[in-house]
Amino acid sequence: MSQPKIKRRVGKYEVGRTIGEGTFAKVKFARNSETGEPVALKILDKEKVLKHKMAEQIRREIATMKLIKHPNVVQLYEVMGSKTKIYIVLEFVTGGELFDKIVNHGRMSENEARRYFQQLINAVDYCHSRGVYHRDLKPENLLLDTYGNLKVSDFGLSALSQQVRDDGLLHTTCGTPNYVAPEVLNDRGYDGVTADLWSCGVILFVLVAGYLPFDDPNLMNLYKKISGAEFTCPPWLSFSARKFISRILDPNPVTRITIAEILSDEWFKVDYKPPVFIEKAETSLDDVEAVFKDCENHHVTEKKEQQPTSMNAFKLISMSKGLNLENLFEDQGFKRETRFTSKSSANEIINKIEEAAKPLGFDVQKKNYKMRLANVKAGRKGNLNVSTEIFQVAPSLHMVEVRKARGDTLEFHKFYKNLSTCLEDVVWKTEDDMQTQETK
Known part of the structure; x- marks a missing residue:
């Protein structure tokens, strides 16, 4: 099993591979998470800019470039700043x-x-x-x-x-x-x-x-x-x-x-x-001024996120049969874990599980696509604790493992039965699953 991938975000942009590098800047491929639009993210080091006394020159040229909207010039969309970096968002060609x-x-x-x-x-x-x-x-x-x-x-x-x-x-x-x-x-x-x-x-x-x-x-x-x-x-x-x-x-x-x-x-x-093109006079330069005045209120958020751990797709699909409760039974009694697959995003799955667990009396803790659900009320064998983890099968397919970490197995089965009802819209149903439902 491979290690979780690290995903870097700058504001609303998901940052990917490096596509160019120069003396003062590095250019990375990025994607606007709100629109899905690909962009080129030019990253300048503030320390180098100040060391070479280039701040005013760069500010003036960036401001001018933002006003330039010509079909044969790469468009500059916006400028962002953090404590250490200047980010220039450009058209990706x-x-x-x-x-x-x-x-x-x-x-x-x-x-x-x-x-x-x-x-x-x-x-x-x-x-x-x-x-x-x-x-x-x-x-x-x-x-x-x-x-x-x-x-x-x-x-x-x-x-x-x-x-x-x-x-x-x-x-x-x-x-x-x-x-x-x-x-x-x-x-x-x-x-x-x-x-x-x-x-x-x-x-x-x-x-x-x-x-x-x-x-x-x-x-x-x-x-x-x-x-x-x-x-x-x-x-x-x-x-x-x-x-x-x-x-x-x-x-x-x-x-x-x-x-x-x-x-x-x-x-x-x-x-x-x-x-033939139309120039828009209403272009705002507020973002440029904020970056070069180093306004902390306008600093962009930089963060790194772990993506779900990748697993072998064939292995996961063979392990998972949707939300069929029969997966929880063995000849000797109840299983302590089960799995299901989903085509929803990892964050959407987490939100759905949280929304379903809290009304059932569970306290929710989240970290790196893993969740710990703890029932605040004690059951037959103490408090029921449930662990969940999301694995990435493919870019658009995830497997979710739901496992009893502590407490009574029967109570875990009842909990999962209630949880499964709330998660029906995020579970990927195969043709076999659909046919099984139709015959019931």
């Missing part, structure tokens, strides 16, 4: 990374690449208009939803330690080297808009070529190639695509193509569909 699509299928046709690039520019343009810069755009940060639409992830959250100085420029070198703009490497400050556009150009090149425009095992040689925009477009590209990519991968940020010029480019405009 199921289609994987664009990077995986390139690795598995190689380069794309110009038409397919153009569709993804159009969605990327839509997202980048929208976020830039709100003062949010990604600073680490690459295929690994571009996700695909169920319908194959592009979703930019971590927009405004990937490079949290960067600060805009008085000159209006960013000064920290960041991002993945192969996708970084030349001006980011020279350490004289750069504009987040033009730097992001350079990365978009590299991404487009990778989509249509199947390889990187700038690549070298030696980092200094790589920086030299980037700074001089030393790349060659593959021969299979159309003339308009090559010309377009060259305008984006211009090493001079001043003369580099702008988003307005991209939107009017002939190659880009083919089958272009501007995004």
Whole structure:
């Protein structure tokens, strides 16, 4: 028999496996227990945030991201805080990374690449208009939803330690080297808009070529190639695509193509569909302010719960025959235990047993899907004590063991007979059980 599983909850979210990890944060799969909706839970360590003096920058960017609701940007739903952690609840995107699509299928046709690039520019343009810069755009940060639409992830959250100085420029070198703009490497400050556009150009090149425009095992040689925009477009590209990519991968940020010029480019405009969505102005930022003001009244509850112990399904089903009272009889007299199976949740079963036991005069104690029912009145052999334990057969099937721990066996049988009447709606009845009932 395996040990009970530990289930972690943060507020209303059940937390599952780790799906990503970075320097300042870990991302876990989670599920909203109220709606069943899957989400991605980004967890930041408050101590690290304060140590690197990032609190105000993160607060500002999270607040901005919560206001950004664009079909091509991963949605930020809410922010929660505890004494030690900041929890960012994000849209869970199921289609994987664009990077995986390139690795598995190689380069794309110009038409397919153009569709993804159009969605990327839509997202980048929208976020830039709100003062949010990604600073680490690459295929690994571009996700695909169920319908194959592009979703930019971590927009405004990937490079949290960067600060805009008085000159209006960013000064920290960041991002993945192969996708970084030349001006980011020279350490004289750069504009987040033009730097992001350079990365978009590299991404487009990778989509249509199947390889990187700038690549070298030696980092200094790589920086030299980037700074001089030393790349060659593959021969299979159309003339308009090559010309377009060259305008984006211009090493001079001043003369580099702008988003307005991209939107009017002939190659880009083919089958272009501007995004259609409605912005909601009533988005509340109260949760963001509460987290960063560290209001204890708003701290989210963190707790770990044990799940029912798992057992072999075939063994349990063979042991259990529903609520048939004949299970309590042996040739020598009464059994001291019985079992039944249920498709109800473990918590629902516990609540039902408690509701049934208390009116019968039993005091109820609960711990880790085990219950101790103690009759407050003494019987023929002292107080009747009954133990129950719930085992998980499958995600949607449980077995409940009801056992006399102390007292008279006959009284236990009478108790179980009353209990069984109250539990009829939670017991799983097999076809054999149903037929037996019909013949009675």
